[in-house]
Amino acid sequence: MNHIMTESAEVTTQSKGGYVLEVDRLVTEFDTPDGTLRAVNDVSFGVRPGETVCIVGESGSGKSTTMLSALGLIKKDGGRIAGGEVRFNGENLLRMSKERLRRIRGREIGMIFQDPMSSLNPVFTVGDQLVEAVRLHQKVNRAQARKRAIGVLSLVGVPNPEVRFDQYPHQYSGGMRQRAMIAMAIINDPAVLVADEPTTALDVTIQAQVLRVLAKAQKETGSATILITHDLGVVAETADRVLVMYGGRIIEQGDVETVFKSPKHPYTVGLLNSQPRIDENAERLKPIPGEPPNLAALPSGCVFSERCGLRQGREACTSEEPSLQETGESASHSAACHFWPEVRPPVHEQETISVRPKSVGENAPAETVLEVTELKKHFKTSGGLFKRGDKPVRAVDGVSFDLRSGETLGLVGESGSGKTTVGKAALGLVGNVDGTIVFLGKDIARYGRSHLRPIRKDLQMVFQDPYGSLDPRMNVRKIITEPMWIHGIAPGENGVEHLLERVGLRASIAERYPHQLSGGQRQRVGIARALGLRPRVMVLDEPVSALDVSVQAQVINLLKEIQAEDNIAYLFVAHDLAVVHNMSDRVAIMYLGKIMEIGDRAEVYKNPTHPYTQALLSAVPIPDPGARDGEGRIVLKGDIPNPSSPPSGCVFRTRCWKATEKCAIEVPALEDRLGIGHPSACHYPDVPQKNHSVTARV
Amino acid sequence: MLKLIASRILAAVPTLFGVLVATFLIVHLIPGDPISAILGDEATEEQIQTTREALGLNDPLYVQFANYLTQVLQGDLGTSISGRQPVADQIMARLPATISLAIAGVIASVIIGIPLGMLAATRRGGKTDFSALLFTTVGEAAPAFWTGILLSTVFAITLGWLPATGAGTPGDTWSVIRSLILPATALGLAGMALIARITRSSMLEVLNEDYVRTARAKGVREWVVITRHALRNAAIPVVTVIGLNFGVLLGGTVVMETVFARPGIGSLLVNAIFARDYPVVQGVTLVIAVSFVLVNLVTDIVYRFLDPRLRDEVTSKA
Incomplete structure (x- = not known):
């Protein structure tokens, strides 16, 4: 990347550790009606040029607040930095003047x-926003800034950058x-790049593209x-290095191999086991x-003590807050646990421990x-009064499957x-469908x-959003009993307390309202509500995607237990x-x-024969630094086409590396086709070899 | 954009037809007779019948309406019953004074309301915010005729800075503007309160948006963050309120024209109602309805100017 001369002098007073940015004993507090919260508590770390430091943590860990505080971007309502330095x-x-800080931000x-959806200003073109970023910090005219912006757009893989320059954010897809956003962040060749959950809102194939772009941007800028x-x-x-945060503190840090292979904080181990x-x-996850x-x-003492399996009632955990201690596992690896030498590495299970009585094949043949x-x-x-309507969106276009109890x-x-849409239609919640939906011998499609x-x-459903799917004006008892009452089911044996117990909640929760519950608790209430009707089929629509990893594992285990007990058929949409x-x-x-x-889980994951399945599986990042597979990864080009005008022939052909003329026609x-036991919709299926050498394209 | 304007104008046709039907019916169904207003109580039965016949009042209602509709489509709003003048001429003579008063009222409410709301939003919870809130509450609570009289007493009668009555000398721009200041301020006060409040809450919302954080992270000066990045996004609900408020202002001109003795459509309408002067009432109502439609059209165009997402609504839905 060409370095444009800028007004700011190249300052090279680096700190002892060679850090370009160093956070030193940072404390951030928020005033709330419940009192003062310490969102960031005594956090120290640094980052060196060219290095990637990941801050990982669940909600409320303070990972985002740390960086927003460092840059003076925390919300003004009651938030303040109560101590420390960011150098x-x-x-x-x-401590610097607003004007000096402004010159550092963005430069x-x-x-x-x-969220790339909300982080770009909807009323200005992308080009305007990029040009603004350049001209805030560099003395260039508009034409030069435009040239620079188009260059950076092309660097981050935006096709037709000259045309895209004049478009508004809503005309871009999420990945674009x-x-x-990345172009805007790197346009001034920054020394430090801070990315806050940059791929969380993106689909996995797009995530793979964006992670690659980020790596490229870092390589180009050396930031x-x-x-x-x-x-x-x-x-x-x-x-390169990882900081694990919990309850506003760093509880473990070190190089990525050590943290993943021999973590020395029980929370890190728990997190890896939950994933x-x-x-x-x-078969069964080990949640925290x-x-x-x-x-x-x-809690007093160690912030993790209440959830820790290592504590075993020892007093030190609740009386004294552990500080980060060097473990000697590798240079600068440290963990904040009093008993870190006792921490055992995460379990990697290859064997199958079956917790469910397999109805398929074992007892009577399972009923469809x-x-x-x-x-x-x-x-x-x-369309409007004088406009033709657009082509219909083909949300579901010829889907067949069966589901056994x-x-x-x-x-x-x-x-x-x-x-x-398939999930909802299976419950008869979508009107005007074609095809048949046969539930226990009756076609309910019409x-x-x-x-x-x-x-x-x-036929019951558990929804994705545990916040939106419970009526805020009903207490838990009412939420659970209302559908039973509608269907004339006597609570009796299926009483609320019994249902709450089954989903792992205390009976006292029955009198609470949704806003008094955590996300995991709400999702359990949603499951209890569905269970009360003793359904045969449950559609689970992304039931754990809004939950933290440790809680997600709990809910997954719970869903499996319930299925084993009640023999419910799950349609799991995710x-x-x-x-x-x-x-x-x-x-x-599914695609478009x-x-x-479609096929047996193990079969499809082990021997995916459709290029799309292969690409999807290849795009999933595996939580194991040893499995980094940069070159062998299939990175699909382009975006998912608009479902109102899907490609002719095979809908996947526009992103497929195998596509031929036949694919466009037939x-x-x-x-x-391969006779390996499960079908796929591809003219050229194959079973991939390990480390297949597909040319990766961004 | 041209297509939008054309389709909006077409869509206004049924609205205007509805207005015509409604005013026609209301005027004809309310008790009272224009004949007695024209001829006085002393008129003979024969005189009354002749006049009724001449004015077409003996025809069935639908015939009267059809005749009226034909005339309107030709640009003829009829002849005033009491004044014997073409209604269109009467309206055109008084329309500029009213329109300029309403526009001046809108301008007064916008140039004070928007900055006040922005100031309150950026100083949320502070003394400025509180004072602005107090001011807007008082402004909303005070009836326009009262503030009108108050302003007139202080600035026209006691201090003598501005004229207390009239619409200025036609052609003398300065005198026209001077005559507008007091009634426009009184008229705009309630609107400005509303605009300030909407601006404040809309700004507060927008200042919490991610793209405002992005702008700050880019190193944009706070002042530019507020005026460039936030204001345009915050403006949409404000424009809605300004548009709606224009209607209220048009109604308010009736009062202001009375308080400040200004000639205008408002006073024309009030007099026509008392005189049962159907054609005038219908004509004025139609003109007010047309201006509503125009204001809505302008609001729609301003939305699209402010928010590019609305420009290609149909394509972005897919």
């Missing part, structure tokens, strides 16, 4: 935020917006990078008990409860794949409301391939309203 090239950012320190994330896979993929992985076969800490009521054939749902977009079918896909009502109790791998017996991979590949049928 950029030796200068304290927290020396670039920031990338989580994040590229534009020090601080990447904030909750995703252990992304950490393993990108980090489902596509390369492992743990409890919930991430409430900053208003932190739901049979969906050639399901189609086309949404019409309305006691089994889980995982429905995986990226945004726009139609997976949620049932009216009154016909559906008696069946509804057999985008997270690792979670689907852990939950499902069979999986169906069609099933690309729709591939879903069939087992």
Whole structure:
């Protein structure tokens, strides 16, 4: 990247550790009605040029607040920095004039935020926002700035940068917006790049693209990078060093290999054990008990003591706060645990411990409860009075599958794949569908409301958003009993307390309201509500994607236990391939309203024959730094096409490296061409070799 | 944009037709007779019948309406019953004074309301915020005629800085502007209070948006963050309120024209109602309805100017 001469002098007063940015005993507090919260408590670390430091943690760990405080960007309402220093090239950012800080922000320190949807200003063109970023810090005219902006857009892989320059953010796709955001952050060749959950809002194939762009941008600028994330896979993929945060503190830090291979804090171990992985076969996850800490009521002593399995009632854990101690595992590896030598490494299970009585094949042959054939749902977009309506959006375009009692079918896909619509349609919640949906011998596809009502109790749904799907004005008891009352089911044996116990909640929660519960508790209430009706089929629509990793593992285990006890059939709709791998017996991979590949879970994950499945699986970051696989990874080009005008022939062909003329003409049928036991919809299926050498394209 | 304007104008046709029907019916169904207003109580039965016949009042309602509609489409709003003048001429003579008063009222409410709201938002919770809130509460609570009289007493009668009555000498721009200041301020006060409040809450919301944080992270000066990055995003609900408020202001001109003895559409309408002068009432109502439609059109265009997402709504939905 060409260095444009800038007004700021090249300051090279670096600190002892050679850090370009150094956070030193930072404390950030927020005043709330519950008292003063310490969101960041005595956090110290530094980052060197060219190095990537990942800050990893669950919600409330203080990982984002740390960096926002460092740059003076915390919300003004009651937030303040109560102590410490943040030094950029030796200068304290927290004490300098507003004008000096302004000159450093965006010039020396670039920031990338989580949600590319909301982080770009909707009323200015992307070009305007890039030009503004250049001209704030460099004395160049508009034409020069434009040239520079187009150059950077092209560097981050935005196609047709000259045209894209004049477009508004809403005309960009999510992945393109994040590229534009990265372009804006690196346009002035910053010394430090801070990325706050840069890929969390993106689909996994787009995440792979963006991570690659980030790595490229860092290489070009030679900047020090601080990447904030909750995703252990992304950490393993990108980090040189890792900081693990919990309850506002750093509880473990070190180089990425040591932290993943021999972590010395029980929380880090718990986090790694909670994470489902596509390369492992743990039937049952080992979650951390409890919930991430409430900053208003932190335990005394060690912040993790309440959830820690290592504590075993020892007094030191509750009386004295442990400080970071060198463990000697590797240089600068340290952990804040009194008993760190006792910490055992995370468990890697390859063997299968079956916790569920397998109904399939063992007892009586499992009954098919739901049979969906050639399901189609086309949404019409309305035109105005004088406009023609657009083409219909083919949300679901010919999907067939069956579901047996006691089994889980995982429905995986990226945004726009139609997976949620399939889930809702299977419950008769979508009107005007084509095809058949046979529930226990009856085709409910064209049932009216009154016909559906008696069946509804057999077909239940658990929703993604545990905040939006519970009525805030009802207490838990009412939330759970209302559907039972509607269907005339006497609480009795299925009483609220019993249901709460089954989902792992205390009976006293019955009198609480949703806002008094944590995300995990709300999701459990949502499951209890569905369970009260003793359903035969449950559609789980992204039931754990809003939860922290440690809580997610608890809910996954709970769902499995319930299924084993009640023999319920689950249609598990999700985008997270690792979670689907852990939950499902069979999986169906969806793309643009069609099933690309369907079959036994282990079969599909081990021998994916459809290029899309191969790309998806290859894009999932594995939480193991040893498994970094930069070159062998398949990175798909481009975005998911608009479902209102899907490509002709095979819908995946526009992003497929195998596509030929035939693919543009002939729709591939879903069939087992290779005779390996499960079908895929590709003209040229193959079983990939390890480290297949597909040319990666960004 | 041209297509938008064309489609909006077409869509206004049924609205205007509805207005015509409604005013026609209301005027004809309210009790009272224009004949007695024209001829006085002394008129003979024969005189009354002749006049009724001449004015077409003996025809069935639908015939009267059809005749009226034909005239309107030709630009003829009829002849005033009491004044014997074409209604269109009467309206055109008084329209500029009213429109300029309403526009001046809007300008007064905007140039004070928006900065006040921005100031309150950026100093949230401080003394400035509190004072602005107090000012807007008082401004909203005070009736326009009262503030009008108050302003007139202080600035026109006691201090003598500005004229207390009239609409200025036509052609003398300065005198026209001077005559507008007091009634426009009184008229704009309630609107300015509303605009300040909406601006404040909209700004507070926008200042919490991620893109404002992005702007700060880029190193944009705080002043530029507020005026460039935040204000344009915060403006949409404010424009809605300004548009709605314009209607209230048009109604308010009736009062202000009375308090400040200004000739205008408002006073014309009030007099016509008392005189049962159907054509005038209908004509004025129609003109007010048309100006509502125009204001809505302008609001719509301003939305699209402010927010590019609205420019290609249909394509972005897909």
